Amino acid sequence: MTKNEKSSPKITIFEVAAEAGVSFATVSRVINHDIHVKSETRDRVLSAMQRLGYVANRQARSLAGGKSNTIGLLVPDLGTGYIGEIIRGIDTELSWSEMDLILYTTHRTAAKEANYVANLARGMVDGLLLVLPRNPVDYIETLTRRNFPFVLIDHQGTVENCPAVGATNWQGAYTATEYLIQLGHKRIGFITGSMDLGCAEDRLKGYRSALRTNHIPEAAELIYEGNFFQPDGYAGACALLDLKNPPTAIFASNDVMAMGVMDAVRNRGLRIPDDISIVGFDNIPQSAMVYPPLTTVQQPLEQMGRVAAQMLINILKNGEKDSSRIELPTELIIRSSTSSPRDRVG
Amino acid sequence: MTKNEKSSPKITIFEVAAEAGVSFATVSRVINHDIHVKSETRDRVLSAMQRLGYVANRQARSLAGGKSNTIGLLVPDLGTGYIGEIIRGIDTELSWSEMDLILYTTHRTAAKEANYVANLARGMVDGLLLVLPRNPVDYIETLTRRNFPFVLIDHQGTVENCPAVGATNWQGAYTATEYLIQLGHKRIGFITGSMDLGCAEDRLKGYRSALRTNHIPEAAELIYEGNFFQPDGYAGACALLDLKNPPTAIFASNDVMAMGVMDAVRNRGLRIPDDISIVGFDNIPQSAMVYPPLTTVQQPLEQMGRVAAQMLINILKNGEKDSSRIELPTELIIRSSTSSPRDRVG
DNA sequence: CTTTGTTATGTAAGCGTTTACATGAACATG
DNA sequence: CATGTTCATGTAAACGCTTACATAACAAAG
Incomplete structure (x- = not known):
C-alpha cells in the first residue's frame, strides 16, 4: 500500500506547498520574490522546491501573470556571421534576466507576413528585437499602434524616432x-x-x-x-x-x-x-x-545586441517609452588590404 | 452611452463565439481542425475570426492542451556559419508545421547546466534539437530517463542508439x-x-x-x-x-x-x-x-537541420520512438588549395 | 410513432499559475 | 485592556484555452 513511491507525477506549487507546510500562494510569492514572506518560511519553501525538483510551468505563469518572460528576435536570415554576433550579445544580456529567446526568421514567414508581427505581439513574447534588412515601416507601424515594446537593431533613417541601436x-x-x-x-x-x-x-x-x-x-x-x-x-x-x-x-x-x-x-x-x-x-x-x-x-555587433537587449528589458521593466536611438562607435581596423597607391604614370 | 467603441479589448474565443453565434467550444474545435463541425458553421466561425482579428493565445493553448507547439534548439554557440546553416534547415522544416523555435545557447547556461535540460523539458518546449560540441551523455541520460523527445544533430559515437542525424x-x-x-x-x-x-x-x-x-x-x-x-x-x-x-x-x-x-x-x-x-x-x-x-x-548542414526537424516532428506526432541514426552523405569539394606535390629533391 | 444511432453543438471541469482581497497574528499605543 | 497598524499567510477568482461528457437534432430502422 505504499502510495508513496510515484516516480515523477507533475510537481506543482501545490506539492511544494504541502511539502513545506504552507499554502500554495506562499510558494508563488517565493517564486516571485515577493517581499512579504518571512525569511524562515522562504527557506522552508525553497528547500521543499529543491527536494521535489520543482520547476515552474512557464505557460501557466504567462497565462496568469500576463507576461511570457520571453522576447522574440526577428531576423532576415542567418547566412553571414553578422547575425550570429548580434545574437551572442543579446544572449549574454538575456541570461542575466531569466528571459528566453525565441527566434523568428522573416524569410520563413514571408507569405503570411501581414499579420505576422501582430501574432507575435499576442501572448507569445513580451517584446521584440528586430534586425530587418528592408524598410520595416509597416511592422513598426503595427507595433507602435499596438504599443508593443520593441527595439530596432542596426536600422535607421526612414522611421521616426523609436528605440533603436545602431552604429556610427x-x-x-x-x-x-x-x-x-x-x-x-x-x-x-x-x-x-x-x-x-x-x-x-x-x-x-x-x-x-x-x-x-x-x-x-x-x-x-x-x-x-x-x-x-x-x-x-x-x-x-x-x-x-x-x-x-x-x-x-x-x-x-x-x-x-x-x-x-x-x-x-x-x-x-x-x-x-x-x-x-x-x-x-x-x-x-x-x-x-x-x-x-x-x-x-x-x-x-555583439555590443549592439547587448545594448538592444538591455533597452528592451528596460522598457519591459519600467514601462518607459525610451524612444531614443543609441549609436555605438565604429572603428577602423587596418589590416593588409590597403596601402599607398603605386605611382601610376599616365 | 456607446459602450461599443472599445478599440481592441482582447479578442478571445468567447468574442468569436458570440460574433459567430455559436458556443466557444465550437470555436475551439474550428481552431483545432476538429472533424465534427458542420462546414457551414466552420465558415461562419472562420469569418468571425477574421472580422475580429482573432489570434489564439499560445500560452493558454499550451496550458490546456499540454503541448507548446514549440521546439527548443540547444547550441553551443553561433560563432561560425556552421550553426547558421543548420538553423536554416530546421527553420524551413518547422515552417510547415506551425511550430516555433526557441533558442538556447549552452555557453549561456554553463553555470546552471545541471537541471537545465530538465527545466527545458518542463512545459516550455515539446521537443529538443541538440547540437552539442562536448559529450552530452548527462543531458541524454536525463532526457531519456524522462522519456523526452529529442534528436541529436551532428553528434555520434559514445552514446548508444538514440535519434540522431549526422554525416558520413x-x-x-x-x-x-x-x-x-x-x-x-x-x-x-x-x-x-x-x-x-x-x-x-x-x-x-x-x-x-x-x-x-x-x-x-x-x-x-x-x-x-x-x-x-x-x-x-x-x-x-x-x-x-x-x-x-x-x-x-x-x-x-x-x-x-x-x-x-x-x-x-x-x-x-x-x-x-x-x-x-x-x-x-x-x-x-x-x-x-x-x-x-x-x-x-x-x-x-542545411539538410541535417531539415532532417533532424523532420525526425523530431515525427516523434512528436506519432509518439514513435524512432531511435535510429541517419547519416547524410558528405561530398568532396575540390577547389584550389590542393594540387600534386612539387617534386622535392631530398 | 417510438427506438436507436449518428453527428453537431453546448457545458463544465480542468491546466498551473498570479494576484486582489480577506484573515489572523503580533505588537505597540492610548 | 480595547484598538489600530503592520506584516505574514491563506482564499478564491481569474488567465484563455482543450476536452471529456452531456445533450440536442435528425435520420433511419423497427
Missing part, C-alpha cells in the same frame, strides 16, 4: 575614406549597400563628406550601387575597373561585398593591395581570415 | 585522403578535432583507413591533436612543418582549422597549393571565399 555609420565611412586619402589615393571607388537602408545611405554620405573635406572631386562614375551581397561587390569592382580612369582603391559598404571585390580584382590579375586597395565594413569574422586580411570598419 | 564523416575523410594520395602525396599531415567527439574520431579513422588501403605507412608524428578551433590549425601546421620530414599536404578536421593552417603556411613563406596542399572539412561559406579557395569535404 557615417563616422565609420568618413574615417575609412579619409584613411585612404591619407594613404595617397585620389580616385576611390565606392560600392553602396541597399539604398533603402539608412545605414547604407549614411555610409555613402560619410564617404562623400570625407572627399569633400579633403577637396577631392566627387565622381559619379566611381559610385556603384550594390545590394550588400557578394556578387554586387564582384560586379561593382568589374564596373569600376573597366573605367577609363579606374580607381586605385575600392571601399565596399560591407565585408561580404568587399570579398566579391577581392575576387574580381584577383581575377584580373591585379594584386591587393599593390594595385588596388580594398576596404570593407562590418568586420565579420572571416574578414580577418581572407587573404590578404581585409582592412575594414568594425561594427560593434 | 568516415567516408568523407576517407575520400579526401584518397584524393590527396591520388594527387601523389605520400606524407599527409592530419589535424584532429576534439577527440571526445564521435565525428572527430570518425574523421581520423577515415584518414587512417585511406592510408592503409593505399599502403602508405601511418606516421604518428603526422597526426596533431586539435580542438576544432582556428589556433589549433595554426599550431598544428607549425608543428607539422617543423618536422624533419614535413608533409606535403595537411588535412584539417574542419574548415576553421584549415584556415589556421593556411595562415601558418603563408607566414612561413610557403605557397598554397604549390608547396603545401590543404584540405578542410565542413564547407562553411567562407571556405569558398578565402584565397585560395579551400578544397574541403562538404557536410550537408
Whole structure:
C-alpha cells in the first residue's frame, strides 16, 4: 500500500506547498520574490522546491501573470556571421534576466507576413528585437499602434524616432575614406549597400563628406550601387575597373561585398593591395581570415545586441517609452588590404 | 452611452463565439481542425475570426492542451556559419508545421547546466534539437530517463542508439585522403578535432583507413591533436612543418582549422597549393571565399537541420520512438588549395 | 410513432499559475 | 485592556484555452 513511491507525477506549487507546510500562494510569492514572506518560511519553501525538483510551468505563469518572460528576435536570415554576433550579445544580456529567446526568421514567414508581427505581439513574447534588412515601416507601424515594446537593431533613417541601436555609420565611412586619402589615393571607388537602408545611405554620405573635406572631386562614375551581397561587390569592382580612369582603391559598404571585390580584382590579375586597395565594413569574422586580411570598419555587433537587449528589458521593466536611438562607435581596423597607391604614370 | 467603441479589448474565443453565434467550444474545435463541425458553421466561425482579428493565445493553448507547439534548439554557440546553416534547415522544416523555435545557447547556461535540460523539458518546449560540441551523455541520460523527445544533430559515437542525424564523416575523410594520395602525396599531415567527439574520431579513422588501403605507412608524428578551433590549425601546421620530414599536404578536421593552417603556411613563406596542399572539412561559406579557395569535404548542414526537424516532428506526432541514426552523405569539394606535390629533391 | 444511432453543438471541469482581497497574528499605543 | 497598524499567510477568482461528457437534432430502422 505504499502510495508513496510515484516516480515523477507533475510537481506543482501545490506539492511544494504541502511539502513545506504552507499554502500554495506562499510558494508563488517565493517564486516571485515577493517581499512579504518571512525569511524562515522562504527557506522552508525553497528547500521543499529543491527536494521535489520543482520547476515552474512557464505557460501557466504567462497565462496568469500576463507576461511570457520571453522576447522574440526577428531576423532576415542567418547566412553571414553578422547575425550570429548580434545574437551572442543579446544572449549574454538575456541570461542575466531569466528571459528566453525565441527566434523568428522573416524569410520563413514571408507569405503570411501581414499579420505576422501582430501574432507575435499576442501572448507569445513580451517584446521584440528586430534586425530587418528592408524598410520595416509597416511592422513598426503595427507595433507602435499596438504599443508593443520593441527595439530596432542596426536600422535607421526612414522611421521616426523609436528605440533603436545602431552604429556610427557615417563616422565609420568618413574615417575609412579619409584613411585612404591619407594613404595617397585620389580616385576611390565606392560600392553602396541597399539604398533603402539608412545605414547604407549614411555610409555613402560619410564617404562623400570625407572627399569633400579633403577637396577631392566627387565622381559619379566611381559610385556603384550594390545590394550588400557578394556578387554586387564582384560586379561593382568589374564596373569600376573597366573605367577609363579606374580607381586605385575600392571601399565596399560591407565585408561580404568587399570579398566579391577581392575576387574580381584577383581575377584580373591585379594584386591587393599593390594595385588596388580594398576596404570593407562590418568586420565579420572571416574578414580577418581572407587573404590578404581585409582592412575594414568594425561594427560593434555583439555590443549592439547587448545594448538592444538591455533597452528592451528596460522598457519591459519600467514601462518607459525610451524612444531614443543609441549609436555605438565604429572603428577602423587596418589590416593588409590597403596601402599607398603605386605611382601610376599616365 | 456607446459602450461599443472599445478599440481592441482582447479578442478571445468567447468574442468569436458570440460574433459567430455559436458556443466557444465550437470555436475551439474550428481552431483545432476538429472533424465534427458542420462546414457551414466552420465558415461562419472562420469569418468571425477574421472580422475580429482573432489570434489564439499560445500560452493558454499550451496550458490546456499540454503541448507548446514549440521546439527548443540547444547550441553551443553561433560563432561560425556552421550553426547558421543548420538553423536554416530546421527553420524551413518547422515552417510547415506551425511550430516555433526557441533558442538556447549552452555557453549561456554553463553555470546552471545541471537541471537545465530538465527545466527545458518542463512545459516550455515539446521537443529538443541538440547540437552539442562536448559529450552530452548527462543531458541524454536525463532526457531519456524522462522519456523526452529529442534528436541529436551532428553528434555520434559514445552514446548508444538514440535519434540522431549526422554525416558520413568516415567516408568523407576517407575520400579526401584518397584524393590527396591520388594527387601523389605520400606524407599527409592530419589535424584532429576534439577527440571526445564521435565525428572527430570518425574523421581520423577515415584518414587512417585511406592510408592503409593505399599502403602508405601511418606516421604518428603526422597526426596533431586539435580542438576544432582556428589556433589549433595554426599550431598544428607549425608543428607539422617543423618536422624533419614535413608533409606535403595537411588535412584539417574542419574548415576553421584549415584556415589556421593556411595562415601558418603563408607566414612561413610557403605557397598554397604549390608547396603545401590543404584540405578542410565542413564547407562553411567562407571556405569558398578565402584565397585560395579551400578544397574541403562538404557536410550537408542545411539538410541535417531539415532532417533532424523532420525526425523530431515525427516523434512528436506519432509518439514513435524512432531511435535510429541517419547519416547524410558528405561530398568532396575540390577547389584550389590542393594540387600534386612539387617534386622535392631530398 | 417510438427506438436507436449518428453527428453537431453546448457545458463544465480542468491546466498551473498570479494576484486582489480577506484573515489572523503580533505588537505597540492610548 | 480595547484598538489600530503592520506584516505574514491563506482564499478564491481569474488567465484563455482543450476536452471529456452531456445533450440536442435528425435520420433511419423497427
